[in-house]
Amino acid sequence: MHSDRIVALLMAAGTSQRFGRRDKRRALLPNGQMLLKNSVFHVSAFFRNWRLVWRPEDSLESFGLPPSTPVLHAPNALGGLGCSVADAVRVISADPSLDAIDATAIFLGDMPAIKFSTLQSVVKQADRTIIVRPSCGGHVGHPVIIGREFWPELAALTGDLGAIRIIRRNLSHYHEVPVADRGVISDVDTREDIARVL
Helix, strand or coil, rough: CCCCHHCCCCCECCCCCCCCCCCCCCCCCCCCHHHHHHHHHHHHHHHHHEEEECCCCCCCHHHCCCCCEEEEEEECHCCCCCHHHHHHHHHHHCHHCCCCCEEEEEEEEECCCHHHHHHHHHCCCCCCCEEEEEEEEECCCCEEEEEHHHHHHCCCCCCCCCCCHHHHHCHHHEEEEEEECCHCCCCCCCCCHHHHCC
């Protein structure tokens, strides 16, 4: 599958309580770029169809992002990642401009180091009827690419578990793609993680 047949969702609506009082999304990486802006760059460079999913009160200008950034608001974000995913999938499911899309790729906004070669490997495995996820060193990672057949289940998610419940219910349609890219499992949860992520 070509990446044009996938809509990527960059999930950035969480409150990041383990990071402390500062907004994790604004943390500066060793390359000098803001964490969220770095993640936006990588996702937007690979996917023609993508959306930044965050809270209604967030401002593109305050994150140094252009006004043309495609945004979806997650009004139920405080309920957890599953609620944010459900908010976003309900919107993209109803968007007629995305009728030809076969799958959605769910990225976390705090994972800025996934390689393009990894995305190419995972995207090639995706279609409407399967769920694909990269793994590295025996650990599953992101993005999780979920075929359109499972979007109704995504739209009904609640709580903070994300898509894991859907994967467990549909193991016969689930494929892992082993990769040698620690970027798929390297996220920023604490200040100490910043120096290790890139």
